Structures are given as C-alpha cells and as structure tokens.
Amino acid sequence: MRADAQKNYSHLLEVAREVVAEHGADASMRDIARRAEVGLATLFRHFPTREALFEALLRINVDELIQQAAELEKSNQPDEALVTWFREGMGFVRSYNGICALFATAHADPDSALHASSNALRSAGARLLHRAQAEGTARADMDGVDLFALMSALGWLVDQPGFASRGDHLFHLITNAILTNPSSDVGKKAK
Incomplete structure (x- = not known):
C-alpha cells in the first residue's frame, strides 16, 4: 500500500474506532466518513462493508x-x-x-x-x-x-x-x- 493510502487507511480506522466506541456496532458509515473528513466512497474503497x-x-x-x-x-x-x-x-x-x-x-x-x-x-x-x-x-x-x-x-x-x-x-x-x-x-x- 502506498504511503498516502496507508495514512488514509490508518486515519479512517482511528476515526472509526472513536465513532464505534461512542455508538457501537450500529455506528453509521456516513458518520465515520464525515468525521474523518472524507467522502463515503473513500471509506467504502477501504472498507467495502461494515x-x-x-x-x-x-x-x-x-x-x-x-x-x-x-x-x-x-x-x-x-x-x-x-x-x-x-x-x-x-x-x-x-x-x-x-x-x-x-x-x-x-x-x-x-x-x-x-x-x-x-x-x-x-x-x-x-x-x-x-x-x-x-x-x-x-x-x-x-x-x-x-x-x-x-x-x-x-x-x-x-x-x-x-x-x-x-x-x-x-x-x-x-x-x-x-x-x-x-x-x-x-x-x-x-x-
């Protein structure tokens, strides 16, 4: 994985960890993307499913x-x-x-x-x-x-x-x- 892609991946996981800690397994993928300041498509490119x-x-x-x-x-x-x-x-x-x-x-x-x-x-x-x-x-x-x-x-x-x-x-x-x-x-x- 390229360095910038790895950085994005790590950032998404960090934000997802925070959102899921707050909202549990039902946390919205849209909320994760919004808080990570990326588009939903970017989130789904890294994680195609919940x-x-x-x-x-x-x-x-x-x-x-x-x-x-x-x-x-x-x-x-x-x-x-x-x-x-x-x-x-x-x-x-x-x-x-x-x-x-x-x-x-x-x-x-x-x-x-x-x-x-x-x-x-x-x-x-x-x-x-x-x-x-x-x-x-x-x-x-x-x-x-x-x-x-x-x-x-x-x-x-x-x-x-x-x-x-x-x-x-x-x-x-x-x-x-x-x-x-x-x-x-x-x-x-x-x-």
Whole structure:
C-alpha cells in the first residue's frame, strides 16, 4: 500500500474506532466518513462493508487473544488456562457494543469478512477446552462453539445495566458450570 493510502487507511480506522466506541456496532458509515473528513466512497474503497471495517478494527484484538491462547496452552494448568482465556474473551466481546451480534452472524456466514476471525477465536478457545477435557477438568459434553456462545452471551449480558453489577458472580457461575471439579481458586486466579 502506498504511503498516502496507508495514512488514509490508518486515519479512517482511528476515526472509526472513536465513532464505534461512542455508538457501537450500529455506528453509521456516513458518520465515520464525515468525521474523518472524507467522502463515503473513500471509506467504502477501504472498507467495502461494515463487517470489513470491524474486521480491521478488531484484527489486533483477535490476534492477541489467539496468541494468548497459545501461550496459556503451554504455561498454565488446563482449567486455569481455559478460565483465564474465557475472561479475556469476555472482555473482547464487550469491547464494542453490538459486537456479539456481528460475530454471531459471522459464525454462520462463510462470506462474512468476520468469519475467519470468528473461526480463529472459536478454534483457539476449543483447543484450550479440549486440553482441559483431556485432563478431566472440563465438561466433556461441550465444544468450542458452546464455549464461544457462552462467552459471547455472558459478555453481552454483563453489558446490560441490570446485570453489570453481577458480572463477576455470573462469570463464576458459568465457569463453574464449564469445569468438572471447579475450585474457587481457579476463577479468582484468572482475574
């Protein structure tokens, strides 16, 4: 990419990050272009769809979560690794209002710009889950899709005003339901 095109791309992402932080996943592409002081066509040239914009906005976070899963696989006990990653993943799905719906839709749509990221996250979590299952510390009747769904659902739920204060309690309930022999220390260590 040419230097001026890269500068425009970076500027658009910076502005999009601000607008999406304020308005969530429903932020208007027109508002992003207006605030970036470019035409809508320029925005669409860089990001042809809303999903393409979110894929670019979230790529760093997705890569970090995948890297963290790989590191946890090597360094932590399987149950601790799973709970730690689950908490980090919950933080990720809470990064922008409405992101859970985007990832839920992308999960079932191979043509979505977010499909590859959704699959990569789900696979990273599934590896941690399988490792814990092999050690007998996680339920055998769930898979990576279930884990991703629970993480997304809980991330969405604790963003709702009526449940925000119960976030830690709900997190412990869910992780205790995932683990076969949950110890109260595992969830607390993973904070």
